[in-house]
Amino acid sequence: MKLTLVYENLRIALGSIRTNLLRTILTILIIGIGLTALIGILTAISSIQAAISNKFTGMGANSFTIENRGINVQIGKRKLRNKRYGSITFREAMQFKDEFDFPAVVAVSHTATGAATVKHESDKSNPNVMVIGVDENFMDVEGHTILRGRNFTQQEIKDNRYVAVLGSALAKKVFPNSQNPLDKVIVSGGAKYRVIGVLEEKGAGFGSQSDNILLLPITNVRQVFSRPNMSYKIVVKANDSQQVDAAISEATGVFRIIRRLTVHDEDNFNVNKSDNLSRLLIESTGQVTIIAFGIGVITLLGAAIGLMNIMLVAVAERTREIGIRKAIGASSKAIRNQFLFESIIIGQIGGIVGIVVGVMVGNLMSMVMKSNFIVPWLWVIVGALVCLAVGVLSGLLPALKASKLDPIDSLRYE
Structure with a gap:
């Protein structure tokens, strides 16, 4: 009996909705726009x-860097600022x-320059190529993958060989029309290098240009791109992400000994975890989330007032x-449920x-950022809810x- 009554109230409510279709x-x-915004x-x-998260995970969520200077970043009131x-x-x-x-x-590794030019025969890159001197472990800790060819060997690093690995964007620029770069000779910094590998496309973002790079043996960079007071970067990637803090403590102790620091001396180097900046960036979006929620709630409040007004007119x-x-x-309860069901529907x-349109609109940003749906x-x-x-x-x-209307007065209503 109760199910029949509920079904009847739903049928009448849907009939009323169809009758007043424009309203x-x-x-x-109104409701959809408010929820779409939210x-x-x-x-x-x-x-x-x-x-x-994907960008910095690619850099190694379980890694940290030892450098002579730290990251100087300020996002809102949050800061990452270290000494040099x-x-x-x-x-060392x-x-x-x-x-x-x-x-x-x-x-x-060592970043030799960010304004190099790379040539191959008549093809030439723009003078914005980043040249990095690396060892055989660089690609592993930095999240690079070889698309063609191979990585550097320990012997090539030790022997200061003139070999190179190209980023995907650089390879397309210097070797257009789908040419195979392997074993071809390029020129940069006045020296000739044989190409032994090409990296998979990694994408650019947050100030990086990871596809427009030229990787050379670090021993070669010391010679060809030599300058006074060259400072090198050490990246450590722990085998277990749960042991990153222990690895940082161990690395700090070892490097203090190498830098000949006493127990009374403070560290004269910076240790930066790879997820520090990503955490700062993600936390900075929290205020935007609160503002967006407030805008959505205000819009939905306006929609609620509009819906109530329309239902009062309908009564x-x-x-x-x-x-x-x-x-x-019909009982007063049945009348009440009819109008309540209509409003809820x-x-x-x-x-x-609002949810469907909002998800589709929001994922336009996923397309721009090239992230998952x-x-x-x-x-x-x-x-x-x-x-x-x-x-x-x-x-x-x-x-x-x-539900409180008097039936006799209602029947006489014009």
Whole structure:
């Protein structure tokens, strides 16, 4: 009996929605636009956060860097600011690599220049190529993958060989028309190099140009791109992400000994975890999330007021219908549920429209950032519950008003 009554109330509510189609569509659009703004912005923020995480995970979430200077970044009120110390020499870097006894991979590198030109026959790159001197472990710790050819060998690094690995963007520029770069000779910095490998495309972002790079043996860079006070970077990638903090402590102790520091001296080098900047960037999006939620709630509040007003008008327009239904035996509870169901259905339809459109709009940012398709399930559930609350609260007052109408007065209503 109860199920029959519920079904009858739903049928009447749906019939009323179809009868007042224009009004219903306008109400659904109001709710849908409010939820689209909320879900769309939050989906876009989730896409940005995913892109940041992917970018820095590619750099090695379980790695850290030892340098003579730290990262100087300020995002809002949050800062990453470290001191700059004396250069880390090649001897110190290689000694650390030899003496660091921990389950980890150590890579030593040096950025020679960011404004180099690379030539092959008549083809030439722009003068914005980043030349990096690396060892055989660099690609592993920095998250690079070989697309063609091979990595440097220990012997090539030791013997100062004139060999090179190209980033994907650089390879396309210097070897157009799908030429095979392997074993071809390029010129950079006045020296000739034989190409032994090409990297997979990694993508650029957050100030990096990881595809427009030229990798050379670090011993070769010391000679060809030599300059006073060259400082080297040490990157350590722990085998187990749970042991990063232990690796940092061990590395700090080893490098303090190499730098000949006493127990009373403070560290004269910086240790930067690879996820520090990503955490700062992700945390900076928190305020945007709060603002977006506030905008969405305000819009949905306006939609709730509009829906309540429309339901009150519907009660006034259907007063005679209410009187007839009461006269043939409908209870006040049945009348109340009819209008309440109608309000909830409109709210949920608006919610579905807003969620679908919001997710699609928000994922335009995923396309721009080249990250995965994001569905913010938490906010989808929150949005559905908010629309349910909007439907209940907006329909409750009109439903109560309809249920309390006197059937005789309703029948005489014109």
